Amino acid sequence: MANQIQYIFDNENLNRSEPAKFSSDDLQRDEMIINIGPQHPSTHGVLRLEVVTKGEQIVEVVPHLGYLHRCFEKHAENLPYNQVLPFVDRMDYLAAMNSEHAYVMGVERMLGIENDIPARVEYIRVLVAELNRLASHFLALGSYGMDLGAVTGFFWMMRDREHILRLLEWVSGARMLYNYIWVGGLFYDLPVGFEERCMEFVQYLKPKIKELEELVIQNQIFIQRTAKVGVLSADLAINYGITGPMLRGSGLAYDLRKVDGYSVYSELEFDVPVGKGEMGELGDCWDRTWVRVKECYESIKIIEQCLNRLKGEHQRTKSFDPRAAVPKKIRPKAQDLYIRAENPKGETGFYFRADGKSDVPFRCKARGASFVNLSIINELSKGGLIADLIAVIGSIDIVLGEVDR
Amino acid sequence: MAIYAERKVSAFIQDRYGPMEVGPYGLLQTVADLLKLIQKEDIVPQKADKPLYKLAPIIIFTAVFAGFAVLPVTSGFMGSTTEVGVFYLLAIVSLDVVGILMAGWGSNSKYALLGAMRSVAQIISYEIPIALMVVCITLISQTLNLQEIIFQQGILWSETEEGAQNYLFGIKALGIETTTIGGFLTWNILRSPTMLVGFLIFFVASLAESNRAPFDIPEAESELVGGFHTEYSGFRWSMVMLAEYGMMLLVSFLGAILFLGGWNSFFPNIGPLKLADWTTGVPGTLAGHLWGAFWLIGKALILVLIQMWVRWTFPRLRLDQLMQLSWKFLTPTAIILVLLSAIWRLLMI
Numbered sequence: 001m002a003n004q005i006q007y008i009f010d011n012e013n014l015n016r017s018e019p020a021k022f023s024s025d026d027l028q029r030d031e032m033i034i035n036i037g038p039q040h041p042s043t044h045g046v047l048r049l050e051v052v053t054k055g056e057q058i059v060e061v062v063p064h065l066g067y068l069h070r071c072f073e074k075h076a077e078n079l080p081y082n083q084v085l086p087f088v089d090r091m092d093y094l095a096a097m098n099s100e101h102a103y104v105m106g107v108e109r110m111l112g113i114e115n116d117i118p119a120r121v122e123y124i125r126v127l128v129a130e131l132n133r134l135a136s137h138f139l140a141l142g143s144y145g146m147d148l149g150a151v152t153g154f155f156w157m158m159r160d161r162e163h164i165l166r167l168l169e170w171v172s173g174a175r176m177l178y179n180y181i182w183v184g185g186l187f188y189d190l191p192v193g194f195e196e197r198c199m200e201f202v203q204y205l206k207p208k209i210k211e212l213e214e215l216v217i218q219n220q221i222f223i224q225r226t227a228k229v230g231v232l233s234a235d236l237a238i239n240y241g242i243t244g245p246m247l248r249g250s251g252l253a254y255d256l257r258k259v260d261g262y263s264v265y266s267e268l269e270f271d272v273p274v275g276k277g278e279m280g281e282l283g284d285c286w287d288r289t290w291v292r293v294k295e296c297y298e299s300i301k302i303i304e305q306c307l308n309r310l311k312g313e314h315q316r317t318k319s320f321d322p323r324a325a326v327p328k329k330i331r332p333k334a335q336d337l338y339i340r341a342e343n344p345k346g347e348t349g350f351y352f353r354a355d356g357k358s359d360v361p362f363r364c365k366a367r368g369a370s371f372v373n374l375s376i377i378n379e380l381s382k383g384g385l386i387a388d389l390i391a392v393i394g395s396i397d398i399v400l401g402e403v404d405r
Numbered sequence: 406m407a408i409y410a411e412r413k414v415s416a417f418i419q420d421r422y423g424p425m426e427v428g429p430y431g432l433l434q435t436v437a438d439l440l441k442l443i444q445k446e447d448i449v450p451q452k453a454d455k456p457l458y459k460l461a462p463i464i465i466f467t468a469v470f471a472g473f474a475v476l477p478v479t480s481g482f483m484g485s486t487t488e489v490g491v492f493y494l495l496a497i498v499s500l501d502v503v504g505i506l507m508a509g510w511g512s513n514s515k516y517a518l519l520g521a522m523r524s525v526a527q528i529i530s531y532e533i534p535i536a537l538m539v540v541c542i543t544l545i546s547q548t549l550n551l552q553e554i555i556f557q558q559g560i561l562w563s564e565t566e567e568g569a570q571n572y573l574f575g576i577k578a579l580g581i582e583t584t585t586i587g588g589f590l591t592w593n594i595l596r597s598p599t600m601l602v603g604f605l606i607f608f609v610a611s612l613a614e615s616n617r618a619p620f621d622i623p624e625a626e627s628e629l630v631g632g633f634h635t636e637y638s639g640f641r642w643s644m645v646m647l648a649e650y651g652m653m654l655l656v657s658f659l660g661a662i663l664f665l666g667g668w669n670s671f672f673p674n675i676g677p678l679k680l681a682d683w684t685t686g687v688p689g690t691l692a693g694h695l696w697g698a699f700w701l702i703g704k705a706l707i708l709v710l711i712q713m714w715v716r717w718t719f720p721r722l723r724l725d726q727l728m729q730l731s732w733k734f735l736t737p738t739a740i741i742l743v744l745l746s747a748i749w750r751l752l753m754i
């Protein structure tokens with residue numbers, strides 16, 4: 001047996017794709033089950049879809065989750081509040097700063113120190129979170145183009161995302177999982193010269209997004225593939241609890257940065273772009289993509305304002321210590337608290353229950369935006385073609401790390 | 406070579422270097438890839454229909470490369486001289502479909518089956534505009550012989566045939582006789598105004614025929630993983646892949662021969678500047694061979710380059726949109742063009 005490939009084929013293997021909702025007995029005439037994923041180029045990770053089709057037409061889609069489950073909530077119950085942060089990074093690994101920001105806000109509110117945080121710290125938090133939002137949207141737009149066959153857009157977006165990751169690496173030392181925003185402060189102040197470099201980068205970025213719009217978003221074939229596909233009405237979106245660019249693509253201007261005005265967002269000027277159904281119907285895949293592109297411009301606006309204030313009224317001083325307000329011991333009083341923030345993918349929330357006697361949360365429930373947004377996939381892709389299903393998955397913009405947690 | 410070019414072209418479009426490690430500027434990358442692919446295990450799925458599965462890549466490969474046999478590379482050299490070269494090419498290109506269907510069915514995989522069905526539907530629907538365009542050319546040229554079609558598109562026609570005359574757009578009344586001027590003015594795209602549109606139709610259809618983007622839905626990497634060749638690996642896969650590039654080259658050659666003057670020179674004679682004469686050798690001599698090969702291969706490669714450019718710029722169409730384009734737009738236009746070409750031919754004489 002030494003030089004042979006040793007695997008024993010068992011006929012049962014062909015039927016072993018459990019768990020499955022449908023078996024071949026449930027099928028009507030002409031229907032078949034196609035298993036898409038967990039290894040599939042366009043499921044954006046390890047999502048597995050059980051698809052019942054009639055030829056190429058989709059009858060039903062059942063998502064199967066859990067291939068990337070890492071017990072975030074159980075981990076959180078066993079670690080002190082500040083040590084949970086790296087696990088928060090790993091939930092939505094494409095927008096770790098945004099999740100960190102939400103988590104840290106929650107813990108600070110429980111401790112009652114949210115008003116002690118220096119303004120410079122808050123501005124830096126918003127700055128890095130918005131940079132991360134740009135990176136996340138770039139990946140969403142680029143890989144969406146690739147799902148539809150436009151490979152070049154993906155590479156252009158990855159190139160620009162790389163610049164952002166380098167900036168963030170300069171700030172925190174890590175490319176994707178930063179652990180930069182601490183409870184009560186920051187890991188470090190911004191490196192010297194960061195503001196200038198970041199400003200340069202933002203100026204470089206604006207024409208690049210325009211380029212992508214011309215290459216992919218306004219392309220006639222792209223419009224044909226996405227307009228009137230996967231139409232999500234605002235009522236349905238609200239019923240399913242959809243948030244983020246998906247909800248705004250359906251025409252509802254609901255952005256927690258405006259609604260809650262958390263952190264320093266209430267002091268910054270930016271618009272909330274919504275879908276208008278320009279190319280097809282309101283709430284189709286094109287609208288969602290368009291909202292993401294527009295949000296990139298808004299993020300750039302926010303970044304510019306933050307940079308100006310960080311160079312102006314909240315300048316770096318020699319005595320400034322970003323860790324000044326970091327508490328030595330984190331033991332909140334017994335309470336329940338839900339904190340939410342606007343992530344690139346939607347509303348990310350943390351529900352804490354503290355018992356007042358220990359440094360670890362009694363319970364920490366995370367609400368993943370991708371998880372909730374994914375639940376709509378059956379409604380959106382039913383009756384379409386397989387090609388439309390791919391377009392719908394891409395427009396939902398899921399991150400499996402956040403779906404499975 | 407084509408694979409290397411494709412990788413470099415795509416890299417430059419996407420702000421990358423492309424292969425750089427193997428050999429100078431990565432020139433040997435393709436060789437390395439082929440070596441690697443040959444060494445790979447030849448996996449045949451347990452439940453595959455084995456004879457069909459094993460035979461399919463061979464059929465696809467042979468079908469495509471048999472097409473090269475009748476291409477007139479220069480004025481004096483072609484693999485096999487046939488009177489019905491165009492027909493032979495159309496037939497051999499259609500044979501490709503059989504192989505694809507066999508591969509899809511034989512793999513016993515749903516992805517492969519869907520890919521094969523799409524592919525067959527697509528190739529058959531795009532065969533029609535291509536065939537109609539060939540009919541147009543035949544109407545204008547009055548021959549099915551590829552070599553003769555080329556001779557008509559250059560300065561050498563008057564030497565081989567008595568009383569041969571070419572006019573710009575085929576209109577005698579315009580009074581621009583191009584028989585001895587040659588160059589791009591005598592190419593088929595300018596021998597009749599219908600051919601300008603015809604060339605566009607031919608180009609679009611040939612993209613679909615060779616399963617290239619934006620018509621690469623049979624492979625549709627992001628939907629069907631690999632389409633009909635999902636289950637193939639190693640050597641068999643590389644044969645399928647080579648056949649795809651071969652097909653791309655073949656339709657480009659065909660386009661260059663039918664519409665762009667084949668091995669005829671690009672430059673026309675302008676008064677005493679005998680550019681066309683200088684860049685066309687006497688048939689049968691070494692110069693004739695070299696110039697002919699240079700022009701034909703050059704034109705074909707430029708078409709290939711455009712195909713790559715298109716591929717790396719456009720998203721992919723959906724199956725129903727693809728069919729719509731073919732049946733609602735290309736085919737009706739092609740039929741009208743055939744009618745117009747027939748009338749034009751009558752007017753020309």
